Amino acid sequence: MTDDKDVLRDVWFGRIPTCFTLCQDEITEREAEPYYLLLPRVSYLTLVTDKVKKHFQKVMRQEDISEIWFEYEGTPLKWHYPIGLLFDLLASSSALPWNITVHFKSFPEKDLLHCPSKDVIEAHFMSCVKEADALKHKSQVINEMQKKDHKQLWMGLQNDRFDQFWAINRKLMEYPAEENGFRYIPFRIYQTTTERPFIQKLFRPVATDGQLHTLGDLLKEVCPSVVAPEDGEKKNQVMIHGIEPMLETPLQWLSEHLSYPDNFLHISIIPQPTD
């Protein structure tokens, strides 16, 4: 029987084999070879692609290079979404490797946030962590921490150091003995078929009668059209970190074990593959 702690490691060390190809429109001095990389599911594109950038810039002139951005099948990839979320949402039904196109010009201002430095990624990551704690603990745990603890969370993610990260993150996963869970569960539900980028609402992990709410309870409350009726055919896959957890799983458990490093549960709803 797998220990719950093993789940934390499996989530952290999840990887997606990716092939980066330079966009045909980019001006190069010689042919650019594709670049292969195993991307960490829990990290962010602009944090882990320095080597990709260097590889392609070697065959380009300085004046043709501006801010790097990535695209999959015509869709600009939001670097501020975790890599695993982007893959599950957009490419999980396609064959591996994940084929991503690299651009150095015509930055899509209307679609993507700018990422001029690693500081911007850190600020975004930390603001997600803080928002998650506002929901879980009314910000009490994150505010009690010192600046160096916040820094340790970020450094742990940046340097792929599981133990360094979880030494601090475990405090964000605690709750008072008299409660049965967090105040509210930090989650976002993503669907490519809707206008809205994601759904986020207040949702308690424990019902008034003390019963633990499940993943199914959350979906029924927040996006009821997603879950098929009992006798109906399964319309959608509900995916977190590339797997479909059982709908009976307690949400509190999911929040403690399947959250991303930003402490949010990022849940993808994708149409059931037809094959």
Add this chain to the structure above:
Amino acid sequence: MAGNGELQRTVLMATCAKRSFKLKMGLQCRIEEHLPVYKHVFPWRQHFNLSWLSRKEALEPPLDDFEVTETTTATEVIKYEYHVLYSCSYQVPVLYFRASFLDGSPLALKDIWEGVHECYKTRLLHGPWDTITQQEHPILGQPFFVLHPCKTNEFMTPVLKNFQKINRNVNYITSWLSMVGPAVGLNLPLSYARAAFQDEGNVDRQDSSVEPKNLEEL
């Protein structure tokens, strides 16, 4: 004890919907996706160069009549768009905004910082990443600039307590917007506050579900 997020949002929404926001300079408020959305189109800083506003298709819906004072070239005019959204995580309103030149090209974060008034600059420059950042609009999915919400409760609490003391109903949004807006170029005209105050006289004081009476109900 504060109610759940849904209840608070209803209170906030009702508070905004009561105000008539069609003042000079084209400040409009409408309810979009159950959240109050403010759209304010006005020229950059105090340059009242409104000759371009005669192109009605550039703005929607049509604005009140304006006095054209000077004319200037289109490149000196910057269009700001402000949205007020409600954060259920922090349970406070959050100011989202974006800015572009008339040709549609957007302003960058560094341009926004440069445009912040001198008196706010020190505070914001202390930790720029803590206060104005570029984020994804949670409903539109497009890049906007955002004033960070986590200090909101800190500065709103004394305001609300004060109104309680003098036994007047407060329009949370007006007070909040008058404090955060100026740092990012949104200067509410005094008539806005007067309009809000005049409405108080028409409020049915028995209707406690509409006006937030104290901090807890927010």
